[in-house]
Amino acid sequence: MFNEFEKTKNWIENIKKFGSRLDLSRISKVLEELGNPQNDFKTIHVAGTNGKGSTASYIKSILLQAGYKVGIYTSPYVVKFNERISVNDTYISDSDVIKYANIVFPIWERLYKLGDVVTFFEVLTVICFLYFRDQKIDFGVIEVGLGGTLDATNVIVPEISVITNISYDHMNVLGNTLEAIALNKLGIVKPNIPLVTTVEKKELVPLFKEVTRKNNSKLTIIDQSDIEIKDISEVTKFGYKGKEYQTNLPGVFQIKNASLAVETILQLRDSTNLDVSDKDIKLGLVNTKWPGRFEIFNHNIILDGAHNIGGIEALSKTITKIYPEKYVKCLVSIMFDKEHEKIIEVLDNVCDEIYFTEFEYTRRADAEILYDESHHKNKKIVKDYKAVFSKLSNLKKNEILVVTGSLYFISEIRKLLIK
Structure with missing residues (x-):
């Protein structure tokens, strides 16, 4: 017991x-x-x-x-x-x-x-x-x-x-x-x-x-x-x-x-x-609060646990609607059993820069796999998600950072922000 x-x-x-x-x-x-x-x-x-x-x-x-x-x-x-x-x-x-x-x-x-x-x-x-x-x-x-x-x-x-x-x-x-x-x-x-x-x-x-x-x-x-x-x-x-x-x-x-x-x-x-x-x-x-779903920190960091086609398309539309003039940086990690190729295709069209990373979770896809599936001209692999988040979160006035791909992943990022 x-x-x-x-x-x-x-x-x-x-x-x-x-x-x-x-x-x-x-x-x-x-x-x-x-x-x-x-x-x-x-x-x-x-x-x-x-x-x-x-x-x-x-x-x-x-x-x-x-x-x-x-x-x-x-x-x-x-x-x-x-x-x-x-x-x-x-x-x-x-x-x-x-x-x-x-x-x-x-x-x-x-x-x-x-x-x-x-x-x-x-x-x-x-x-x-x-x-x-x-x-x-x-x-x-x-x-x-x-x-x-x-x-x-x-x-x-x-x-x-x-x-x-x-x-x-x-x-x-x-x-x-x-x-x-x-x-x-x-x-x-x-x-x-x-x-x-x-x-x-x-x-x-x-x-x-x-x-x-x-x-x-x-x-x-x-x-x-x-x-x-x-x-x-x-x-x-x-x-x-x-x-x-x-x-x-x-x-x-x-x-x-x-x-x-x-x-x-x-x-x-x-x-x-x-x-x-x-x-x-x-x-x-x-009065409704719902963490991790288009949750905005400091007016320029957005956490969204979109992990399927419907969720990522909704995220894309919302970014375009709310931030039409902003430069969009994306930090992404996705589960290997999701339709990551289709998710990345949507992200390729909404992100100005896209960073593929990893975190400690058995079902997450390798950053190299996600990187290879992306056709973005401005894409990078940074496996240390804490380091890359720390760097990316220093944003200029015209920039936003979108963290997405998995609820488990944005949970790890949210812990860093709450601290």
Whole structure:
């Protein structure tokens, strides 16, 4: 059993070596043995390729503003392990991680000896549900880890389901077509539970309609005609259904994420008499924070964990929109199992200088591979990411530095900036 946080965290992290197996049978067994804690609070389920975290954070912030006690479960973490699980903007404590790991471990060990290993993400999800139950939260905003259908979080029956968008990512698991990826994410749709989405690709709309029809679920697709862009700078202003809103998370894509959160709250207000005012919605959006997603430091350093095509295209559009006259330096490290060649192709067109680097993580691609895939005329390899960041962060007035390619990578850079 555990009595130190580092040893507890190491046990949880080391479960990764057994791999990830998408199957709800194991987590269902564990939760049933623990009294199905996921059924003791209301939930909102958020899936999608990009924007899950910020959409979930908007929803959480609005509910907090209205006075509800709210838990949020997200992944991966950017700075601290505990930030995956929080209640009312306070991360789960080290002592509580130890406490709930000690509850889960005997069950994990027994199943392990039987050859049925409960995975890393399943263990975290069980800890989250136990913690949320004991904290007596009003709502849990639950972000899907991977896909939807067989994701460990898909044991919940939410008040409403949310899907942000559909793009290419995790094709080795979810499928090589947008239709296959969409169908997997649509696995979170439950009978008679409404679905709200910002899905844009017209070819996917019939699939969304078919799945929701079969489940007798109300489908709401955010209509672009309901969204009006007011201003995109370091503060984003927009209109949705005739009302004006503002968020301190910059970016074109944040307007869609924020509109999706607003629509989710409006739907809940209409269907469940949720006590949230228009003022709560506006203040909730303004107060939302989401580290590592177009996060701006000193007005000239941008951290963005874009790690797939959809994310990097959104980053590119936002840089062009907010900083049309700036000289753009890019510091990049990407995971080897991502579509790094396509990601680099986008970056080649938005960066004036591009630096490929490395950090200590088993899945990161070698800088030489990324360098060779780039066709940029002004590209360099600097393997010491701390040294190159220190040098690049001394920026002139007309320059910005964009750090991107991986959430794990920008997490390392963020630690340097916070120091």
